[in-house]
Amino acid sequence: MSRFFSSRHASLTAYTPGEQPQDRRYVKLNTNESPFPPSPAVVAAAAAEAARLQLYSDPESRAVTEAVAARYGVSPDMVLMVNGSDEILNFAFLAFGDAEHGFVCPDISYGFYPVFAALNHVPLREIPLRDDFSVDPEDYCGVGANIVLANPNAPTGRALPLADIERIVQTNPGHVVVIDEAYVDFGGESCAALVKRYDNLLVTQTFSKSRSLAGGRLGFGIGCPALIRDLNTIKYSTNPYNVNRMSAACGAAAIADDAYYRKNARTIMENRAYTAQALRQRGFEVLPSAANFLFARPAFCGGGELYRGLKARGVLIRHWDKPRIEAWCRITVGTKEQMDALLAAIDDMIREANA
Numbered sequence: 001m002s003r004f005f006s007s008r009h010a011s012l013t014a015y016t017p018g019e020q021p022q023d024r025r026y027v028k029l030n031t032n033e034s035p036f037p038p039s040p041a042v043v044a045a046a047a048a049e050a051a052r053l054q055l056y057s058d059p060e061s062r063a064v065t066e067a068v069a070a071r072y073g074v075s076p077d078m079v080l081m082v083n084g085s086d087e088i089l090n091f092a093f094l095a096f097g098d099a100e101h102g103f104v105c106p107d108i109s110y111g112f113y114p115v116f117a118a119l120n121h122v123p124l125r126e127i128p129l130r131d132d133f134s135v136d137p138e139d140y141c142g143v144g145a146n147i148v149l150a151n152p153n154a155p156t157g158r159a160l161p162l163a164d165i166e167r168i169v170q171t172n173p174g175h176v177v178v179i180d181e182a183y184v185d186f187g188g189e190s191c192a193a194l195v196k197r198y199d200n201l202l203v204t205q206t207f208s209k210s211r212s213l214a215g216g217r218l219g220f221g222i223g224c225p226a227l228i229r230d231l232n233t234i235k236y237s238t239n240p241y242n243v244n245r246m247s248a249a250c251g252a253a254a255i256a257d258d259a260y261y262r263k264n265a266r267t268i269m270e271n272r273a274y275t276a277q278a279l280r281q282r283g284f285e286v287l288p289s290a291a292n293f294l295f296a297r298p299a300f301c302g303g304g305e306l307y308r309g310l311k312a313r314g315v316l317i318r319h320w321d322k323p324r325i326e327a328w329c330r331i332t333v334g335t336k337e338q339m340d341a342l343l344a345a346i347d348d349m350i351r352e353a354n355a
């Protein structure tokens with residue numbers, strides 16, 4: 001810390017992203033990226049737009065905003081495009097949170113929520129998940145605070161049905177409910193259509209997971225026009241050109257190529273079922289998942305041991321040294337070949353443990 005760093009941030013602990021090591025080629029199953037490249041139309045759109053990078057991007061990102069609005073059946077003034085959905089989550093804490101208007105979220109969820117809360121000096125109360133790592137919707141009904149809930153949740157992969165989400169939104173009319181749908185395309189139920197009936201619902205989604213654009217940094221929020229206007233006030237007070245030309249062009253092309261991404265999501269869901277069964281055969285406890293990852297607990301070793309043993313064998317997964325989940329690991333679901341490499345490395349560890 002320099003002597004210039006504001007004391008406001010002295011106690012801030014920044015988010016730790018999953019490692020992106022450059023030292024060797026890993027089977028990379030640690031940050032829930034898609035194993036599939038963007039569609040050829042998206043690659044072509046990026047290349048064409050690169051030739052126009054001398055010009056600022058459209059601050060309203062009109063083309064991709066209209067494409068997203070049409071895809072989700074809302075009007076363009078109910079959509080805000082952002083530089084990865086992390087950006088709109090931060091905007092939401094900044095726009096709707098203050099000392100009197102805190103947030104609640106599950107104790108085991110996306111690690112960025114507490115960081116956004118701390119950065120913006122917004123109180124955040126964590127509500128424990130049940131012992132089976134499911135969200136009890138009753139905990140959130142009429143809770144009297146703003147809510148941020150990932151559905152499906154991360155790193156557990158468990159999802160709530162739409163009816164539960166609607167009840168949470170309905171019973172908190174005086175507070176904003178942010179539903180983070182980063183993983184919804186892998187078997188969850190989107191609540192995006194509810195924004196037309198509830199003015200306190202903000203749905204966030206990303207192009208990073210199901211749409212193979214993690215490196216493009218593109219996400220969006222869907223909410224009633226007044227909520228979107230508030231978030232735009234924050235956006236225009238920080239960075240009007242938050243979405244660059246290439247990413248906006250990629251996003252519009254990706255929406256147009258929906259069939260390609262739906263097919264990839266189906267493949268990942270098949271590989272998820274295959275891997276969950278194979279892990280259970282090897283003694284793992286595996287949570288039901290509606291996401292492109294599995295949350296699993298090995299029986300033959302600890303969570304940290306599994307992470308380190310697999311890394312030594314060239315397979316990266318994610319582990320948190322955190323109460324309640326230190327015995328567990330989160331494994332991104334990739335191609336069948338990647339899953340077989342994972343299973344071979346696990347078999348090697350099991351052999352070594354039994355030797």
Ligand SMILES: *Cc1c(COP(=O)(O)O)cnc(C)c1O
Nearest residue numbers: 084085086110154182206208219
């Ligand atoms: C990956 C992820 C995001 C955001 O990702 P971006 O790349 O910033 O769009 C948001 N929420 C959860 C739960 C995630 O896992």
